[in-house]
Amino acid sequence: MSERTTPARRLTAVVAVVGVVALGAAACGGTTKNSSSKDSSSAPTAASTASADPGAPLKKGLTIAYLPKAVNNPYFTTSDTGGRKAVEAAGSTYKEVGTSSSTDTAGQVSYVNTLTQQRVDAIAVSAQDPGALCTALNQARKNGVKVVTYDSDTNAGCRDVFISQASSEDLGRTEVQLMAEQIGNKGRIAILSAAQTATNQNTWIGFMKDELKKPQYKDIQLVKVAYGNDDAQTSFQQTQGLLQQYPDLKGIISPTTVGIKAAAQYLSGSKYKGKVQLTGLGTPNDMRAYVADGTVRSFELWDPAKLGALAAHTAIALVSGRITGAPGQTYTAGDMGTFTIGQDSTVVLGKPTVFDKSTIGQFNF
Structure with missing residues (x-):
């Protein structure tokens, strides 16, 4: 499986968003907060094994990898571009890998394993299936990789923080x-x-x-x-x-x-x-x-671009030790403001936006 590196806004009720039709895009095909249960094979959560230092300096020179549900999906192109800009502005390296199909769960698992072997600092993933990635993601976490899900979640015990588009x-x-x-x-x-x-x-x-x-x-x-x-x-x-x-x-x-x-x-x-x-x-x-x-x-x-950017800021805060993913912790996401981690280690981007004439x-x- 070849690795793809691609250089790579808000609405309400949208989803999940950048378009599609005759092209085949698709977002919103993923997740928002779904009170997912802890996976029985999950590794200890970061919040249970470390303490946060809100004043810790933000690390630079990190590698943050994005694994969207599908790399040829306009929605994820927009969200991941937002992530790339945030990562690079923070002085770190962005990369994107992934399958061309939003139902290739085996492909997503393979990419997680590869990223773990490559020792990236954090993975931002939009999961195609809530449980299929758990074993691979928890192996990544055991190897020190921070895991942030965005748009579509895994089971709560298989990642550090989930960035939800809206409630x-x-x-x-x-x-x-x-x-x-x-x-x-x-x-x-x-x-x-x-x-x-x-x-x-x-x-x-x-x-x-x-x-x-x-x-x-x-x-x-x-x-x-x-x-x-x-x-x-x-x-x-x-x-x-x-x-x-x-x-x-x-x-x-x-x-x-x-x-x-x-x-x-x-x-x-x-x-x-x-x-x-x-x-x-x-x-x-x-x-x-x-x-x-x-x-x-x-x-x-x-706004999918803001969703991707928030995933980046969250990943960097995790790697830097400013947060562990424990509910109640707060952190600043660049110029996006301050966010609070909620139940099931979930962060909500904001309210949905209605569009009409x-x-x-x-x-x-």
Whole structure:
């Protein structure tokens, strides 16, 4: 497996974000905080084996490696570019490696093993599967490598800190709220997700289903969760299939940047344009044309570049000993401000941002 080194903004309700459709991008196919359980094979957490020194100098000359879910995914290109800029500004070396498929878990494991052998100082990884990387990541940690997950988490015992795009609950519930408003709280809806194993997708969908249990949504029926595997063509075909199977469908929620763009592409050229509502997580640049032509009213997301940058600052703070990953610890992430580590060693980037015709022009990512 060859190693790829690539030189390599915020929204709300977006996801996960940089675009896709005919190209095959995809983010949001990963994770937000999913109260993942500790893995039974996990190594002792950094927080339990070391004490933090908030005043420790930030180390320079480190090597911080990024392992996204897929290297050819525009969302991760944006997030990892943000990471590269933060790493290099801090006086360290950035590298990116990874597979071209967001479902190649064996490939991700192989890259973790290689990075461990190369003795990198920290790995920032967006996990394709919550448990598949655990053994390899904990071996890396035993060898002194700090592990930060971003966008999509592993089990909590398999990394030091998880950088979550936004609260999983905020993301899941707000997507239902946006859809309900668009269809007048009545009708059949479907969800177009990424991979069936994507931690963040499943966590968000769990909160969507919980939100739909509220009395005000009694006339909304979730008929199906379809999976486009964060692939543009597959997501396009799944959208087509949903409308063939449920011709009375009123709306589709797609919490993945690849999926929402592919669905918008299909709807914009079909008889369902303006009749079937679409929302979810996407990037302004991907969705701009579809908002302009009326295919999409509103969607949300976060800034992926800031997500990648926060992962970098967090990794450097871990390696420098300023934090260990223990809940309650605080640290400064460059000019991004101060962040506090929460439950399950999770750091939340911020609230999701809603994009519509009146606001989308203010953003460029």
